[in-house]
Amino acid sequence: MVNKYYVTDGARADGVRQLFTSIAPQYDRINDLQSFGLHRIWKRRMRRLAAAGEETFALDLCCGTGDVALGMARSGARVLGIDFVFPMLERARWRVQRAGGTGGRVSLIQGDALAIPCPAGAFDVVTMSYGLRNLADFEAGLREVCRVLKPGGRLVILDFGKPENRLWRSMYFSYLRLVVPVFGRLFCGDSDAYRYILESLNAYPARSGIEQMLAGNGFGCVESADLLGGVMHLTAAEKQGQTASLFADL
Ligand SMILES: C[S@@+](CC[C@H](N)C(=O)[O-])C[C@H]1O[C@@H](n2cnc3c(N)ncnc32)[C@H](O)[C@@H]1O
Numbered sequence: 001m002v003n004k005y006y007v008t009d010g011a012r013a014d015g016v017r018q019l020f021t022s023i024a025p026q027y028d029r030i031n032d033l034q035s036f037g038l039h040r041i042w043k044r045r046m047r048r049l050a051a052a053g054e055e056t057f058a059l060d061l062c063c064g065t066g067d068v069a070l071g072m073a074r075s076g077a078r079v080l081g082i083d084f085v086f087p088m089l090e091r092a093r094w095r096v097q098r099a100g101g102t103g104g105r106v107s108l109i110q111g112d113a114l115a116i117p118c119p120a121g122a123f124d125v126v127t128m129s130y131g132l133r134n135l136a137d138f139e140a141g142l143r144e145v146c147r148v149l150k151p152g153g154r155l156v157i158l159d160f161g162k163p164e165n166r167l168w169r170s171m172y173f174s175y176l177r178l179v180v181p182v183f184g185r186l187f188c189g190d191s192d193a194y195r196y197i198l199e200s201l202n203a204y205p206a207r208s209g210i211e212q213m214l215a216g217n218g219f220g221c222v223e224s225a226d227l228l229g230g231v232m233h234l235t236a237a238e239k240q241g242q243t244a245s246l247f248a249d250l
Pocket of ligand 1: 016
């Protein structure tokens with residue numbers, strides 16, 4: 001069955017834009033329901049790994065409604081959130097305003113993760129929670145993140161995984177195929193919106209594939225953890241130093 005949001009003929013980004021524009025008002029509620037609230041724990045773990053505190057300039061790429069950006073700001077970091085879907089950003093803005101004290105440390109702008117509107121070497125930390133899987137080109141996205149990180153800067157990725165245990169994987173994929181689309185139908189009147197998760201996951205290389213891509217695109221110290229038996233993966237890496245520049249002036 002063809003999913004109207006999972007477009008593979010070069011218009012991938014258009015489908016993703018339409019998807020998140022349509023689900024933005026219900027996005028946070030469905031996140032809580034479909035993950036039984038666990039996404040909050042996973043994002044907390046992600047923020048601990050990002051170690052963004054005072055003096056840190058962090059980018060939360062594909063920031064959506066701002067969960068991770070706000071959390072890092074609460075730890076004292078200055079955070080830029082970027083997303084290309086305006087209604088998701090509007091919801092994030094509302095949450096930042098509501099947060100009061102931390103609000104001053106979060107800025108939100110509309111932009112494309114494949115052409116980040118920031119200079120090279122601008123950030124100490126980049127986080128991407130449930131963002132990378134949605135990009136039209138994963139490697140181009142990782143190269144773009146590498147560009148905007150300072151040498152030694154850290155990238156932390158949280159996304160859906162593919163459990164190695166076959167029984168667990170088939171139970172989990174059945175949940176994504178049969179149950180999660182029901183939330184889309186009930187809350188957004190559109191089951192395709194949440195059937196998209198499994199379809200995008202099928203094309204996503206998950207933990208091992210992303211680790212290899214990181215190693216081939218300017219990152220070192222690549223490490224991952226499986227969450228809930230591989231249902232999610234948390235991957236961290238650091239931008240390698242630029243040793244070649246030592247000879248640049250010779
Ligand atoms: C599943 S949501 C994740 C939101 C948030 N990070 C979270 O964890 O709740 C994916 C987000 O990525 C954004 N996105 C997808 N592709 C993008 C791109 N190329 N540039 C910027 N944002 C993008 C979508 O608009 C959406 O808000």
